[in-house]
Amino acid sequence: MVFVKTSTLRGTICVPPSKSHSVRAVILASIAFGKSCIKNVLMSKDMELLIKCCCQFGAQIEKTKEGLEIIGANAFDLKHSVFDVGNSGLAFRLLTALLFHEKAIIMGDLSLKKRPIKPLLRALEQLHKNTIEIDGSDSQYVSALIFAILKLKTPKTISIKNRKEKPFVQMTLSWLKFLQIPYEDTDKKITIYPKGSIEAFDYTVPTDFSSASYPIAAxxxxxxxxxxxxxxxxxxGDKQLIDCFQKMGGDIEIKGQSVVAKKSELEGIEIDCDPFIDALPQxxxxxxxxxxxTRLYNAKSARFKECDRIACVAKELKKLGANIEEKEDGFIVYESAMQSGVCHSYLDHRLALSFIVLGLRVGDIEIKDIDCMKKTYPQFIERLEKCGACFEKKLDFVGI
Structure with missing residues (x-):
């Protein structure tokens, strides 16, 4: 747990690389033909488990000072049939798709076991068809199906019903463009022209806009x-958050690849959260x-993340004085007289990070179970401290 004091932040903060790109890069390199070099990978417990999983199906992965060198498994050679992905929902879906026709068990922690996967399984059962129908309410279903198609040799069309979280699917499609795999994308259909194999590649994982949004909000x-x-x-897609913050009145200046954010008088607005679903708590x-x-809507899938983020955030903020109404797909939040107290993260890194931002403003906020932050931002507390943040009673939190 950590005890957050009222703080005034000043300085430049370093933000970790993208978790989403790191997972995609490691898996794609692990099924590519030849040796790939992936620099600036976000290392975490989940990434260590993912590396182990990729080695289990035949990839050879070596850590270097700059990242990872990966010799891909051109054909799967399962050394073990049980794959543990820990807390990574993305790895869970992507590996399920890749290993669908193998004799494998893919498992994770308790929260992962509660996350839906049937829509993906129904789609994977249609891989023999030219057109595959899929529920697009969770972008990871679509991204996983795309990964499954990459090893095929015939074109496939994905017919998407209820397409949500579009930027995350676009991220996956950007990888197809990077790997020179042709595709066509309309609002409801994606047609992919796979080559049957992937060539090895070199890649540097970019800074994570999602992680950057927390110090900006602070x-x-x-x-x-x-x-x-x-x-x-x-x-x-989370780069759109900066524009969202500006629409709320945030004093944010963009200069090339640098962003400067300053304390601001914010105004409540209506926000469609689908493009940046993970930002709902903050x-x-x-x-x-x-x-x-402030009305936050179109975020129903947030109920099926590491926890029910809509119910849990509403519960915790209400304890601290928030005037917040829980809706099926988000919240209505009113300006509130917030007070000190105790918050629970529910072992969800997005809640832990968001409640630290809250604590820096309100002060005397105790947050339980912050170890989960290692998933995306392992050095968040240490880097905030260098910018003037005050924390006490830090226990069981060691940056990777």
């Missing part, structure tokens, strides 16, 4: 922060300090 509430090395040409926190009403 600066809007408490001080001034600069973040560097943000590639706005990258496919990450947007709820910001809504507590925005004048008027």
């Amino acid at each position: 600066a809007l509430l408490t001080g001034s922060i600069q973040i560097e090395h943000l590639d706005f040409s990258d496919s990450q 947007l709820a926190v910001l809504g507590c300090f925005a004048k008027g009403k």
